[in-house]
Amino acid sequence: MPTSCYTHIPQVLDEVYALQPECTIELGIGFGKWGVLLREVLDAIYGRCQRAQWQRKIFGVEVFEAYRNAAWGIYDEVHPVDFTNRRHVPVDFPSGWDLVMMMDSLEHLTPEVGRPFLAGLVERNKHVIISVPNGPMPQDEAVYGNEHERHLWTFNGLEEFPFEGTKLLYQGLCTVVSIPGKAK
Numbered sequence: 001m002p003t004s005c006y007t008h009i010p011q012v013l014d015e016v017y018a019l020q021p022e023c024t025i026e027l028g029i030g031f032g033k034w035g036v037l038l039r040e041v042l043d044a045i046y047g048r049c050q051r052a053q054w055q056r057k058i059f060g061v062e063v064f065e066a067y068r069n070a071a072w073g074i075y076d077e078v079h080p081v082d083f084t085n086r087r088h089v090p091v092d093f094p095s096g097w098d099l100v101m102m103m104d105s106l107e108h109l110t111p112e113v114g115r116p117f118l119a120g121l122v123e124r125n126k127h128v129i130i131s132v133p134n135g136p137m138p139q140d141e142a143v144y145g146n147e148h149e150r151h152l153w154t155f156n157g158l159e160e161f162p163f164e165g166t167k168l169l170y171q172g173l174c175t176v177v178s179i180p181g182k183a184k
Contacts (some may be wrong), residue, residue: 004030004104004131008170012054012103012129015178019127021098022056027083028105029060032071038101039074084113084164095124096183103131104174110152115160117161125181130161134175 016024016038024033024042035058042056043049060078062068072078084093094100100121106114121128132155155175157167163179170176 004033004035005172007172008131008174008176009037011101011169012176013037015129015167017041017098019099023059023097023129024057024096024099024101025059025061025097026075026093026101026103027061028108029062029072029075029078030067030104031069032060032067032074034103036071036076050168057155066109084109084117091161094121095181097125098127100128101130102128102183104133106130107132107153109153111160114153117162122179123182126183127181128179129169129176130179131170131174131176132160134171134173165184 012034021042024038038058039054039056042058043054043131046055046118051107054076057076059072060072060075061083062078062080063082068078068080078168101123103119106118114167118128118130118145132153136153137158154166157171157175158166161177165180167178168175169178
């Protein structure tokens with residue numbers, strides 16, 4: 001869905017504030033809530049409220065163009081592509097980012113696609129924050145006409161995040177982890 005659980009917002013924003021990324025990409029932006037929150041914690045709190053004043057780069061990727069709304073304007077750019085489709089994006093996409101966020105989008109990939117995709121994110125970027133449903137949360141049909149909204153992977157705690165330095169930020173309805181990447 002273009003929206004998700006909101007109870008972990010403080011923990012994620014604390015982590016983003018501590019990281020102070022210069023360039024962030026969010027994969028699967030949906031409504032655009034995280035773009036607004038990131039812009040606030042990375043630019044607005046320093047008095048940089050106007051687009052011309054922004055110093056941090058925040059990019060988004062969203063496959064479902066029908067979710068486009070005014071919140072998308074807070075991103076520097078939004079790319080309407082399927083980030084897992086290797087016919088449309090390079091195999092090493094995304095690479096070189098200070099922060100990659102996948103907030104309730106990883107569960108839309110199969111484990112066979114998602115595990116190597118996540119490992120690649122950790123390998124090629126400085127930091128990754130992931131939010132996924134905690135436990136079974138069936139969503140077997142298109143939501144709001146979006147075929148990409150099906151849940152194809154179930155997460156139970158931290159078992160799918162075997163990366164060194166993984167930090168649990170929140171666990172409730174969703175599990176949120178912060179993973180140090182290997183890129184410098």
